[in-house]
Amino acid sequence: MRDAATHPDPCGASCETADALRALRNLLEAAANEAARIRAGAALGNADRSQVNEAVDLAREAQALAGILGAVPAAATDA
Secondary structure, eight states, X not given: OOOGGGOSSOOOSHHHHHHHXXXXXXXXXXXXXXXXXXXXXXXXXXXXXXXXXXXXXXXXXXXXXXXXXXXXXXXXXXX
């Protein structure tokens, strides 16, 4: 994952931040739905070893994303 502090295109205004948050929320809702489908399918035996490994890798990336988002209050300023 890219270091959030060095992103080449940071949000330049509060409205851009709001748009980015809305986009991320929509993506996370879709990702949660897909994750539930994958888990249910795997419970039925519809996931091979490489797919299980990919799911574990995606979980690690999601944890990294949580770390980036969790650091937002520390980096935020009131404008």
